[in-house]
Amino acid sequence: ITVGEILRNTEGSLAPVACLEQTPNQCEKCGYCITLPVWQGLEKVVNEYLDSISLQDIIEQKRNGSSDYII
Numbered sequence: 001i002t003v004g005e006i007l008r009n010t011e012g013s014l015a016p017v018a019c020l021e022q023t024p025n026q027c028e029k030c031g032y033c034i035t036l037p038v039w040q041g042l043e044k045v046v047n048e049y050l051d052s053i054s055l056q057d058i059i060e061q062k063r064n065g066s067s068d069y070i071i
Contacts, residue, residue: 003058004050014050016042 007014017039019027030036 001055002051003053003055004047006055007050014043014046015039016046 004014013021015021019025019030019033019036020039020043025036027033
């Protein structure tokens with residue numbers, strides 16, 4: 001189980017802007033929004049990062065005396 005899965009199940013979407021919560025994007029401005037690629041990139045980075053951390057990773061970090069992750 002990843003941190004990303006936990007957060008999406010408990011908090012809902014991790015999208016940085018509401019228009020990215022729907023697929024396909026239903027925003028009337030998405031065809032010409034100059035900031036949309038920024039938000040899409042941020043969403044990708046956040047999801048990839050959080051999906052790369054498992055509960056096992058957190059447990060192992062704690063066992064090794066590291067406290068890099070705080071949830």
